[in-house]
Amino acid sequence: MEKTVNNKAWFLVLPVLVIVAFSAVIPLMTVVNYAFNDTFGNNQFFWAGFEWFEDTVTSSRMHDALGRQILFSGIILAIEVPLGIFIALNMPKKGFWASFCLVLMALPLLIPFNVVGTIWQIFGRVDIGLLGRTLASLGIDYNYTNDWLDAWITIVVMDVWHWTSLVALLAYAGLQSIPQAYYQAAKIDQASRWAIFRYIELPKMQGVLLIAVLLRFMDSFMIYTEPFVLTGGGPGNSTTFLSIDLVKMAVGQFDLGPAAAFSLMYFLVILLVSWVFYTVMTNMDRENMQ
């Protein structure tokens, strides 16, 4: 659509600007302030320059947390995206069963994050959980509070349980928008099921899948509550992801300087990746328009 050039439109954006400035810019400036200063309490600050940033970049604690974070995001993307597409392909197309599946699949998305953690805690515990008890009776040595591998598997399965539906619903919406004529043409050409998927469905889902990957990357990169409730970052530090480490540092130990420097770099990483995705997305939009 052709858009009219009108700088008065700024007035319509003003309320959003005010509210987001209040809830984003002012707090962010506080973080910047902490990141460059040192304090001994009483609101007295001393200029510290880039000291905190150097500390953070060289600290092995940050490296470990970042490594775990990247590994975690990688694993869940590798599982959830293909699984979500697969589920979407198998969903009923319309009628009662389609609504039925939609409602049940959206259910985990609306459970508060810490309740998700609680559900899996109750489900996985060796003494009272269905999963823990079943695995124990099968003779599998499973205990997510002691063994780091079990803790990781539990958290990954929990995340798959929680968020695969989002990918599936997005992919499903993408599939719904494909006109029937495409399938009829494929039938005339006697295209195989794989060819239909590869050359019709996948290209048509490209846009929503990109958004699904973006959302899952972002949200898994800032995951906090679910692993915090389930394992508290343990056993040891094996499931301490970036957000958990950050909150531990800022609120637990009150190390404002390093925490703020950490926050800023964390935010910059996310900003950079979002920018890449956003640019790709808008470019794709433009190509589709032409």
Next chain:
Amino acid sequence: MKRYSSALVMAAYLIFLLVPIYWLLNMSLKTNAEITSTFSLWPQNFTLRNYEVILTDPSWYMGYVNSIIYVVLNTVISITVALPAAYAFSRYSFMGDKHLFFWLLTNRMAPPAVFALPFFQLYSSVGLFDTHIAVALAHCLFNVPLAVWILEGFMRGVPKEIDETAYIDGYSFPRFFIRIFMPLIASGIGVAAFFCFMFSWVELLLSRTLTAVDAKPIAAIMTRTVSASGMDWGVLAAAGVLTILPGALVIWFVRNYIAKGFALGRV
């Protein structure tokens, strides 16, 4: 043949989704003695005591009231400010519009953990700490950009000729917007409200940091119970089940719109 395999896949997936929820429900209907002593797939001594504990103790059930108050406040604020902004983005090009749009989106991507501490200090210093409005405003951080994004998508689908015709007919901007334009994008407003409700309802980190007693959300009250006594599994499970209910109700009402909202790919 193909239909059967599809049904099988869906059944397996839905069972995977529902079994942990069933287990929570199962736990909430058992006594604590039964939970720790025997292992059974359904309650042997069916009891509603756990729900009774929650629904008769104000320090428990006020948590639900608090959560609902700030979620509704947040949804109303987000939609109200997002509507004119989304209209501006969908209809006009103005100086810096693309940068502004991206900047808004980055707030959706900002990790709440980064903002937890500064929020705490900001709202304490302006005297809003432990109020519903503080949490509602804090959640605007990610809900306003989201609402703008979703609404902009819906508004782009409304032909511009409608605006022009209305102006020629002598409608003023506010009257046109409320009387003609908003009914046209009603389903979009519904979808945006649904997602605002959802993300505000499930968020814990900020709502926990910004509240102490008077506005403490149910999700935070649950955490406290887990860390303090840790062993009252029955009540914990009942509280969990009760937090799922509002979400389930909302989904049921908007089920026909969900697919449409997702179709825009703007969540």
